[in-house]
Amino acid sequence: MSVDKQEREPLFSPKNIKLLTNPLNKDNPITTQVLGICSALAVTVKLEPAIVMSLSVMVVLSAGNVIISLLRNSIPSRIRIIVQLVVIAALVILVDQVLKAYAYEVSKQLSVFVGLIITNCIIMGRFEAFAMGNKPWPALLDGIGNGIGYGWILIAVAFFRELFGSGTLFGLTIIPQGFYDFGYVNNGLVILPPMALFAVGAIIWIQRSRDKELIES
Amino acid sequence: MKFIRNILDSVKPHVQKGAKFHAFNSMYDAADTLFFVPNTVTKTGSHIRDGVDMKRSMFVVVIALVPALLFGMWNTGQMHFQSLGQEVDIMDAFLYGLLKVLPIIIVSYAVGLGIEIVFAQGRGHEVNEGFFVSGMLIPLIVPVSTPLWMVAVAVAFAVIFGKEVFGGTGMNIVNPAILTRAFLFFAYPQSMSGDSVWIAEKADAFSGATPLAELTAGNAPLFAGANLSPMEMMIGAYPGSIGETSTIAIIIGAAILLYTGVASWKVMLSFIGGGLVMGLIFNLFAVNAYMELPAWEHLLLGGFAFGAVFMITDPVTATQTEMGKWIYGFFGGLIAILVRVVNPAYPEGVMLAILFMNIFAPLIDFYVVESNIKKRLKRAKVAA
Numbered sequence: 001m002s003v004d005k006q007e008r009e010p011l012f013s014p015k016n017i018k019l020l021t022n023p024l025n026k027d028n029p030i031t032t033q034v035l036g037i038c039s040a041l042a043v044t045v046k047l048e049p050a051i052v053m054s055l056s057v058m059v060v061l062s063a064g065n066v067i068i069s070l071l072r073n074s075i076p077s078r079i080r081i082i083v084q085l086v087v088i089a090a091l092v093i094l095v096d097q098v099l100k101a102y103a104y105e106v107s108k109q110l111s112v113f114v115g116l117i118i119t120n121c122i123i124m125g126r127f128e129a130f131a132m133g134n135k136p137w138p139a140l141l142d143g144i145g146n147g148i149g150y151g152w153i154l155i156a157v158a159f160f161r162e163l164f165g166s167g168t169l170f171g172l173t174i175i176p177q178g179f180y181d182f183g184y185v186n187n188g189l190v191i192l193p194p195m196a197l198f199a200v201g202a203i204i205w206i207q208r209s210r211d212k213e214l215i216e217s
Numbered sequence: 218m219k220f221i222r223n224i225l226d227s228v229k230p231h232v233q234k235g236a237k238f239h240a241f242n243s244m245y246d247a248a249d250t251l252f253f254v255p256n257t258v259t260k261t262g263s264h265i266r267d268g269v270d271m272k273r274s275m276f277v278v279v280i281a282l283v284p285a286l287l288f289g290m291w292n293t294g295q296m297h298f299q300s301l302g303q304e305v306d307i308m309d310a311f312l313y314g315l316l317k318v319l320p321i322i323i324v325s326y327a328v329g330l331g332i333e334i335v336f337a338q339g340r341g342h343e344v345n346e347g348f349f350v351s352g353m354l355i356p357l358i359v360p361v362s363t364p365l366w367m368v369a370v371a372v373a374f375a376v377i378f379g380k381e382v383f384g385g386t387g388m389n390i391v392n393p394a395i396l397t398r399a400f401l402f403f404a405y406p407q408s409m410s411g412d413s414v415w416i417a418e419k420a421d422a423f424s425g426a427t428p429l430a431e432l433t434a435g436n437a438p439l440f441a442g443a444n445l446s447p448m449e450m451m452i453g454a455y456p457g458s459i460g461e462t463s464t465i466a467i468i469i470g471a472a473i474l475l476y477t478g479v480a481s482w483k484v485m486l487s488f489i490g491g492g493l494v495m496g497l498i499f500n501l502f503a504v505n506a507y508m509e510l511p512a513w514e515h516l517l518l519g520g521f522a523f524g525a526v527f528m529i530t531d532p533v534t535a536t537q538t539e540m541g542k543w544i545y546g547f548f549g550g551l552i553a554i555l556v557r558v559v560n561p562a563y564p565e566g567v568m569l570a571i572l573f574m575n576i577f578a579p580l581i582d583f584y585v586v587e588s589n590i591k592k593r594l595k596r597a598k599v600a601a
Contacts, residue, residue, distance in 0.1 A: 183364055184366075185405050185408070187370075188403060188404050188405065189404035190404070192403060198378055201382075205382065
């Protein structure tokens with residue numbers, strides 16, 4: 001049969017590698033797809049919750065992508081959104097329970113935002129745009145890639161906000177006491193959500209001035 | 218002038234394209250057009266022949282700011298010595314203030330112009346003079362005790378995110394000077410509000426609260442233990458941001474701006490009107506001392522007069538349509554007094570109101586133009 005003769009694609013073919021690396025820069029979920037902005041504003045005051053949030057989204061996204069990809073041929077298209085929601089909700093509850101069991105403090109800081117991963121547009125977006133039409137392995141790579149793409153923006157913003165807003169990183173004081181004695185004061189605006197928008201905006205600005213293709217005409 | 222021309226001409230060959238110091242071309246260009254009106258004239262289409270260009274009209278604003286600046290310097294010294302219980306003559310007070318205010322002006326210009334030059338050079342633009350005005354406005358709207366590094370950080374933020382990202386002078390959505398103050402206010406509230414920041418090196422026992430802060434606390438507009446009379450509010454010898462206290466100095470500036478036609482009288486008048494209306498509404502339903510303050514006294518206190526003359530009238534961020542100017546100014550004044558009285562956390566509502574209206578200006582313009590189009594379409598149909 002002709003199907004059997006078809007050569008198997010290697011696991012890490014150039015096309016598959018692209019699935020992993022594109023979301024880091026050119027196809028970044030936050031800076032170019034402009035999805036998941038709300039959580040980027042909400043959880044980036046400190047580094048620790050930002051990292052936990054990124055990991056949670058990555059887990060939900062990649063696991064969800066694989067499950068949806070496996071089910072893709074048996075989901076009736078009229079109810080596919082409901083099916084996708086059920087999958088996301090199940091995964092989010094799992095993640096939430098794990099966080100409550102093993103990282104209770106962070107889970108308290110993240111509060112509703114873990115639950116709100118269900119409504120994170122990145123996840124629905126990737127299910128619809130990718131997992132519904134691709135095999136499980138590429139879907140897994142796409143999920144991991146987008147998770148990292150989302151994560152690094154979150155971590156970069158949180159690094160900036162925690163350093164200048166609280167003078168700490170991971171809760172450890174970084175700015176030396178001498179600075180404060182000299183009159184340095186932590187920036188209160190950086191802790192407020194608008195500054196996260198400015199930070200994301202600055203990342204988008206740098207990205208587009210390096211890569212002119214991304215500029216909309 | 219010949220002397221300056223000679224210097225500029227001798228520098229010119231070195232900064233032309235391909236020459237050694239081309240990197241400094243934008244700086245040369247800025248100096249050249251500052252001293253001399255450029256020789257370029259519009260050659261095609263219809264145009265107005267006038268010697269006034271953007272640099273000249275911006276300078277009118279800087280001149281209009283001078284009375285407020287000079288008074289602010291004297292007031293800085295006067296407040297300082299008064300808090301210590303010393304009597305000094307005018308010159309001593311002025312000199313003390315000069316030494317306190319001048320560093321803020323220098324930092325504001327150095328940081329702002331530095332960033333402008335870097336961006337202009339990077340984009341191949343000429344350096345615009347938009348910052349001449351902003352750089353002078355910024356020192357006038359901050360407390361005199363603001364640390365210089367905070368001024369520098371705030372100016373950098375405002376010039377980059379308020380102006381350069383939108384394409385530089387003339388493209389900004391919000392007023393960079395107001396954005397600077399807003400940044401300072403939210404980033405370093407302890408240096409921008411409270412009783413101790415408005416007077417340089419005051420004595421501890423002396424209350425340096427602004428009249429607005431006293432009002433927020435439920436008192437009358439007190440200063441040095443006594444009620445401020447409307448005349449004293451006019452003159453402005455009380456604590457506050459450097460240039461905002463003296464209504465008289467601001468009125469002189471307003472006269473210059475209106476006489477030369479640089480600022481729109483419609484925006485100014487409607488801003489004051491909006492403030493009066495809101496003040497009267499509060500008078501009607503007064504439940505505390507602040508709400509009972511006569512509406513017109515609101516105009517004399519805090520940054521209201523300064524905002525009405527120098528901030529809301531900024532031609533770049535204001536509405537462009539004539540009808541829009543009335544709406545824009547009116548709601549600016551209304552919101553300014555509303556925020557000031559209702560929200561005790563923000564005694565200076567003028568800043569927030571102007572920022573808010575800046576953002577709405579394009580929308581107001583859009584609807585004014587739309588309604589005009591509709592009106593004229595209707596008329597055309599009736600005629601046909």
